[in-house]
Amino acid sequence: MTTPDTPSADTPSADTPEARLADIRGRIAAAAREAGRDPAEVTLVAVSKTHGPDRIAPLIAAGQRTFGENRVQEAAAKWPDLKAAHPDIELHLIGPLQTNKVKDALALFDVIETLDRPKLAFALADAITRAGIRQPRLFVQVNTGEEPQKAGIAPGDLGAFLKTVREEAGLAVDGLMCIPPVEEEPALHFGLLANLARDHGLKVLSMGMSGDYEVAVRLGATHVRVGTALFGAREAYR
């Protein structure tokens, strides 16, 4: 943190979004190397939910190209212009997707990280066929903590779900994502997700948020979803 009389804008430790981005990228790279991994295997998904284009633009200017949003409507309000201006941006949906928002989601998102039920897989497949578009990359959300209030496929149901998605809906799945229970050791959940991915021959693992992304990288994350550590605190919502 900078003190009020420290010149902040041009020092490496400055508390700006650009400086935080550089710091987080450095930490990701260090965690990857510690685990004997190539830092290039890890993608930082900048979670921009609740933040407007004015907060997002400096990160785009600093070279960040992968962003995550958790609500379709909020993303539809702010991303079309940004994506038109920067066609190489990759947008990830990291929140629940209702079947009545599938069409809007397909128009916006390059990656849907929250495939969590057969009904959604069939709705996606149907909308993709109707629109005649290429499918977005899909990750299956796994409810590693088996929390009743949380979305996601239970670990024991993953094999059957993958079969349904691939063979009945005809969709390809790239990887898995999880949101560990808040009160539990995240490493246990990251380890479980990594084992599930390995058992099912999947290479992509979206796990780790502001408080634990370095742990996630050490345990094999290919995508970390970081909001607060990058943008600062969000207004409380939901």
Ligand SMILES: *Cc1c(COP(=O)(O)O)cnc(C)c1O
């Ligand atoms: C908000 C959110 C994040 C980012 O959380 P931070 O703690 O702010 O980094 C990551 N993943 C999901 C699914 C989220 O909804």
